[in-house]
Structure formats: C-alpha cells, structure tokens
Amino acid sequence: MRLNLREIIGNPGAALPFEAELDTDGLDFPAVRAxxxxxxxxxxxxxxxxxxxxxxxxxxxxxCVCDRCGTEFDSRKTTALHATLVDEDDGENPELFLLEGTEIDLDEILRTNFVLDMESKFLCREDCKGLCPRCGKNLNLGPCGCGKEIDPRFAVLEQLLDK
Ligand SMILES: [Zn+2]
Ligand SMILES: [Zn+2]
Known part of the structure; x- marks a missing residue:
C-alpha cells in the first residue's frame, strides 16, 4: 500500500494516521509454519x-515451530514501527526510507521493520527443555528413561554427595 503525505508535508505538527495489512508473500522463516x-x-x-x-x-x-523441541505453538508478535522519511537515503541507516514525490511505500516500511525485528530463536516457552539427545523424547512432557544411565563420573560424585 502507498500512502500519500501531501496533506502533512510542509505542515509542521500535522499527522496522518494509517491502517494497513502486511502482505506475507516471501516472508518465509524456517520457524514460522504459517x-x-x-x-x-x-x-x-x-x-x-x-x-x-x-x-x-x-x-x-x-x-511457529520450537527450535528446541519441534512442537508447534501459537505466537503473537508485536513489532514497534519506526521510520524517518527522507528525500535522500545513502542506505546506511535502516530506519530511513525514501519519499517518492509525496508518497511512501508503506509495504516496504512494514516488511523491513518486521524482518529486522524477527527473533533468531523461536522457543515454545522460555525454559523449553528440548528433546533428549539419546532417545528423542520431548522432555517438557516428563523425564525419559535415559537419565538412569548416569555417566560413571557423576555416579561417583553422587555417592560422595550422599555421604
Ligand atoms: Zn520447545
Ligand atoms: Zn532419553
């Protein structure tokens, strides 16, 4: 969507509200299923x-799909939008966007803000325990049997701690 700023250009203090939808075509992230x-x-x-x-x-x-345990989960992501609209842009500052005449490309601004704000990690919950590296069980659902085969060094340590 393009937004025409004719009314507020050259009119200090003026504001133009907008509402828009983000087209998600091409916004594919490995952890976002849909x-x-x-x-x-x-x-x-x-x-x-x-x-x-x-x-x-x-x-x-x-x-989304959890990076650690592979479970799907619903996530609501809120991105704060920030852009400064300029006549010339050297491409150095990601918050600067070019005015095209009196218009801006709102889609481009929304997409850029959204992509820059995307987390690098997606977890179903902050303390996700992930999968057991040995048996593959989802440890959020409870411990698996593997814990019983303790590393012999830890077994010695446990004996010491028991005393
Ligand atoms: Zn998880
Ligand atoms: Zn296990």
Missing part, C-alpha cells in the same frame, strides 16, 4: 518540525 490471518499495522506519520516520522505497531499471529 501466518494466522494477515499481520495488521496501525500507526501515524507525523510532521515533527519539518521531519516526517512514522510510528506505529504491527501485530502478527503466527503458528
């Missing part, structure tokens, strides 16, 4: 003493 509906953005572009700033929030509901 998007539940389209992510939605709400925000505004404000003319702050002549500088155009975009702020807002993007909410995405996703079906």
């Amino acid at each position: 998007y539940v509906g389209k992510p939605r953005a709400v925000g505004r572009v404000t003319n702050e003493a002549g500088v155009l700033k975009l702020t807002g929030e993007l909410t995405a509901d996703m079906l």
Whole structure:
C-alpha cells in the first residue's frame, strides 16, 4: 500500500494516521509454519518540525515451530514501527526510507521493520527443555528413561554427595 503525505508535508505538527495489512508473500522463516490471518499495522506519520516520522505497531499471529523441541505453538508478535522519511537515503541507516514525490511505500516500511525485528530463536516457552539427545523424547512432557544411565563420573560424585 502507498500512502500519500501531501496533506502533512510542509505542515509542521500535522499527522496522518494509517491502517494497513502486511502482505506475507516471501516472508518465509524456517520457524514460522504459517501466518494466522494477515499481520495488521496501525500507526501515524507525523510532521515533527519539518521531519516526517512514522510510528506505529504491527501485530502478527503466527503458528511457529520450537527450535528446541519441534512442537508447534501459537505466537503473537508485536513489532514497534519506526521510520524517518527522507528525500535522500545513502542506505546506511535502516530506519530511513525514501519519499517518492509525496508518497511512501508503506509495504516496504512494514516488511523491513518486521524482518529486522524477527527473533533468531523461536522457543515454545522460555525454559523449553528440548528433546533428549539419546532417545528423542520431548522432555517438557516428563523425564525419559535415559537419565538412569548416569555417566560413571557423576555416579561417583553422587555417592560422595550422599555421604
Ligand atoms: Zn520447545
Ligand atoms: Zn532419553
């Protein structure tokens, strides 16, 4: 979606609210199995003493796969949107986006903010115990039998601690 800022350019203090959906085509992450509906953005572009700033929030509901145990889980991700709209961009600052005449490419801003905010780890819960490296059992569901075969060095240590 393109947003025309004609009304607020050259009008310090003015603001233009927006609502948009993020097109998830091409936004594939290994840990995201599916998007539940389209992510939605709400925000505004404000003319702050002549500088155009975009702020807002993007909410995405996703079906994710845990990096540690492989279980699918629902996740709601909220991304804070930040962009400064400029006439010239040297490509160094990811928060700068080019004005095209009086318009901006809102899709590009939403996508960039979303991708930069994507976690590198997806866990079904903070303290996910993962899978047993020996038998593959999901240890969140309870201990497996492997724990009984203790490393002989630990067995000695346990005996010492028992005394
Ligand atoms: Zn997990
Ligand atoms: Zn096991």
